[in-house]
Amino acid sequence: MGRAFSILDAFAGGTPSLRLTAIAERADLPLPTALRLVRELVAWGGLQRQSDGSYRLGSRLWTLGGQAPCQRRLVETGRPVLHGLSRETGLPVLLAALDGSRLVVLDGADAGAGTAVRPGTMLPLHATAAGKVLLAYLPDSRRRQLLTDLVRLTPHTLTAPGLLDRQLAAIRAGAPASAWEEWHLGENEVAVPVDPFAVHGPEAALAVTARSAAQARRVLPLLARAALTISAGLRPSGQATACATRAGEPR
Structure with missing residues (x-):
């Protein structure tokens, strides 16, 4: 079983x-x-x-993960806001x-071209605006652990921890996160936290x-307003704080 997990961890x-x-x-x-384990995982989903012969994470992992109460509530609350x-x-x-050391897409929408990122897709923390938001609010020791051996994905990816640390400090101070062609060339991202005032940071x-x-x-103004709408939808049940408590913990 441990070796099967190592296959899945290869996609982190x-x-x-x-x-x-x-x-x-x-x-x-x-x-x-590896071939035997990969075939077993393909059969399982x-x-x-x-x-092209390559492999990607299967939908069954997302289906199982989506049953977790925190993620399900985020998706249900956020979906109409995302599409709007x-x-x-x-x-x-x-x-x-x-999710531990990974950034996982919970939901996506693209009314313009229908090319929303698939739920369950894992994204690099250091090279995406959403990843920077969540890195910014982690405890210092955990953040330092995740900012080692950063991979340069495009010529614009920040791989110097000092430069990235300064960006993350600005995000904690209230600035929006940005990633200018750092993950993919031609893609410029901005991101804001959902429920930034939760006790343990945004979830x-x-x-x-x-x-x-x-x-x-x-x-940016429309993005910030949408994040506030999702945050307000999460607050009444009190679940947002409970979910955020676990967000930055290693698994």
Whole structure:
């Protein structure tokens, strides 16, 4: 069972798909063993084989994760807000949460092109605006642990912990998070926290992806308003604080 978990952990850090050889290398397993485990996970639904021969996380993992009360409540509360914001801006919108050391997309909407990020997709924390929001509010020791050996995904990805730390400090002080072509070239993101005043920090981040930094900045007031709407919807039950208590804890 532990070796199967190592296969799934190979996708941590925001890698959407991997070849078998990369999975075996990341999981530190012999290629025949990795192949056997990958086939078992595909049969179970934990992995999905794509047309180019690579593998991505399967829908069954998302289905199981979505049954957790905190994530389910976030999705149910946020979905109409996401779709409304996407229609208003014509841009892709996503809601993401921290799951241990990973940033996981809970839901997405794109009224403009129908290309919303798939729920269950894992994104890099350091190279996305949503990831920076959630990194900013983590305890110092946990944040330092996650900011080691940062991978440069584009020429614009910040990999110097000192530079990133300064951005995260500004986010904690109330500034929106941004990622200018740091994950994918041509994608400029801004993000704000959901329920930032929860005792243990925000449990999720709401982000918009635009074609230019200027376009992203223009939608910031609408993004902030949408995040407040989701936060208000979470507050009455008191569950937001309970969920946030666990958001930054390693699993």
